[in-house]
Amino acid sequence: MKAVVYSGSSAKITIQDRPKPLILEPTDAIIKLLHTTICGTDLHILQGHVPTCTPGRILGHEGVGVIESLGPAVTTTFTIGQTVLISCITSCGTCHFCRRKMPSQCSSGGWILGNTIDGTQAEYVRIPHASFSLHALPQSIDPKVAVTLSDTIPTAYECGILNGHITPGSTVAIIGTGPIGLMILQMARNLFGPAITVVVGRGQPRLDTAKAMGADHTLSVLEGGEEAVISSALGLTIGNRGFDVVIEAVGTKESFGIAQGLVGAGGTIASLGVFGESCELHLEKLWNRNICLRTRLVDAVSTPDLLQIVESGGISPGFLVSHGFSFDQIHDAYEAFELSSKHGALKVVVTMPEPHSNGVS
Numbered sequence: 001m002k003a004v005v006y007s008g009s010s011a012k013i014t015i016q017d018r019p020k021p022l023i024l025e026p027t028d029a030i031i032k033l034l035h036t037t038i039c040g041t042d043l044h045i046l047q048g049h050v051p052t053c054t055p056g057r058i059l060g061h062e063g064v065g066v067i068e069s070l071g072p073a074v075t076t077t078f079t080i081g082q083t084v085l086i087s088c089i090t091s092c093g094t095c096h097f098c099r100r101k102m103p104s105q106c107s108s109g110g111w112i113l114g115n116t117i118d119g120t121q122a123e124y125v126r127i128p129h130a131s132f133s134l135h136a137l138p139q140s141i142d143p144k145v146a147v148t149l150s151d152t153i154p155t156a157y158e159c160g161i162l163n164g165h166i167t168p169g170s171t172v173a174i175i176g177t178g179p180i181g182l183m184i185l186q187m188a189r190n191l192f193g194p195a196i197t198v199v200v201g202r203g204q205p206r207l208d209t210a211k212a213m214g215a216d217h218t219l220s221v222l223e224g225g226e227e228a229v230i231s232s233a234l235g236l237t238i239g240n241r242g243f244d245v246v247i248e249a250v251g252t253k254e255s256f257g258i259a260q261g262l263v264g265a266g267g268t269i270a271s272l273g274v275f276g277e278s279c280e281l282h283l284e285k286l287w288n289r290n291i292c293l294r295t296r297l298v299d300a301v302s303t304p305d306l307l308q309i310v311e312s313g314g315i316s317p318g319f320l321v322s323h324g325f326s327f328d329q330i331h332d333a334y335e336a337f338e339l340s341s342k343h344g345a346l347k348v349v350v351t352m353p354e355p356h357s358n359g360v361s
């Protein structure tokens, strides 16, 4: 089978022929991919920032596919040929962490796909602990859009919305205009009725998208820098008192600094950026402000709820899919995602050749 492989040194992917994966444990499933996608985390791997991912690894932790085979101990009602959503988080369902609804830390799972075991940017993938790591995909959800339910949507919901403790009437600042930042904006507005939403970003096209999606105000760091953005944003709150909820969805010194500048007394910073360097926490300014700082790696425990919210129309993730490519255009897909501002890309969906087509359509 064809697979996208991390080659280590060149910060580029290679396409290789690999043997089709086999069931290794009775709890495994083999999935034939229909659609997969590329994540910011894949780019971090290519830049050498993820030491757990070693050269030779098949990349990818997001996707939708059909069940090709099931181990004898897969206890759910999955059937061969069923269309399923692959969770970015593998969960054994029984360890200390899984039983505390924290499978991101699962002792034999967590984020392993496309990291410590071969991932979803291939024709087939082996999914360990299939009972807890796959979800039946309702027919009403477009399988191409559903790839956003592997990681992007649960991350926006669990690490942003839930960790930020948004309630009706909250003042909300979102730092970051990538797919997750924009999804958080839609979820906050559709599901929680915030008093005000302010989106902080860099490039104007993405800020325009946020404005079109209903952000009350958008601010660009490129105009005046960090301090100017903080003072403009605070000016949008009553008496410059700051925000109840600040969601940091970038993962840099600058974004973390802005988050600390925007949080109001009693407020919450939900930080979900992937940080590649240490950042200062200004306790000399925050120690007496009753704030809360939360971090989280997505647990994907909300995926069943999110599938229902998408089905009912509560949120509409279709806007996230900006580009579609076939698997033989994977290099173009990586380029579009890497140079996202040039290409206007949010999520790029990569579609596998039709199953059993044998070249006949």
Ligand SMILES: [Zn+2]
Pocket (backbone or CB within 6 Å): 038, 039, 040, 041, 061, 062, 088, 151, 152
């Ligand atoms: Zn991802």
Ligand SMILES: [Zn+2]
Pocket (backbone or CB within 6 Å): 091, 092, 093, 094, 095, 096, 097, 098, 099, 103, 105, 106, 107, 108, 109
């Ligand atoms: Zn576990």
